[in-house]
């Protein structure tokens with residue numbers, strides 16, 4: 001099965017490892033498929049404005065550079081490691097209240113999507129771009145400072161748009177997702193080199209972007225594993 005991680009940050013947002021070094025870390029560790037998913041934050045509140053000002057997010061004005069850099073690194077990763085690299089973002093709606101906050105991965109994104117758009121508009125735009133929508137860390141986390149509960153709390157309304165939910169993120173497991181039998185993934189939410197060792201997804205499919213997206217959507221031949229040093 002393919003060893004995969006679909007939730008990875010670099011210095012394009014608040015990760016501490018540069019893109020090229022990140023590719024080498026995952027390539028050398030034997031990964032088959034990864035997605036680079038730096039934060040896109042909404043600039044409509046003070047938390048987002050702060051992140052944008054200090055370059056802790058991908059913005060409309062550097063999105064093309066971000067994509068070009070990922071495409072170049074994807075070509076290098078394929079040649080050097082046989083590793084598929086998919087461009088993505090993590091749309092990050094941050095509010096002081098956990099109940100209002102939500103993060104979602106758009107995997108295989110093609111053009112910039114503002115985090116300030118409303119949920120339906122973001123989801124429809126992602127479908128238009130044929131990008132996968134993944135609800136991130138959707139329940140209480142061991143790091144209690146940044147719970148993002150909006151999508152779980154509003155699951156009856158939004159589950160129809162969501163292709164998969166993170167049943168595990170780094171060290172945390174979200175039992176509610178499996179109880180609800182939602183399609184699932186497990187990812188590292190990589191920000192630092194040590195986060196390489198965390199929950200991962202295994203997929204039973206061909207190593208190409210279309211097959212990977214199909215496999216996640218159908219959620220057959222999907223397993224999770226705890227990747228430890």
Ligand code: ZN
Nearest residue numbers: 090103136137
């Ligand atoms: Zn997040």
Ligand code: ZN
Nearest residue numbers: 007009090189
């Ligand atoms: Zn993240």
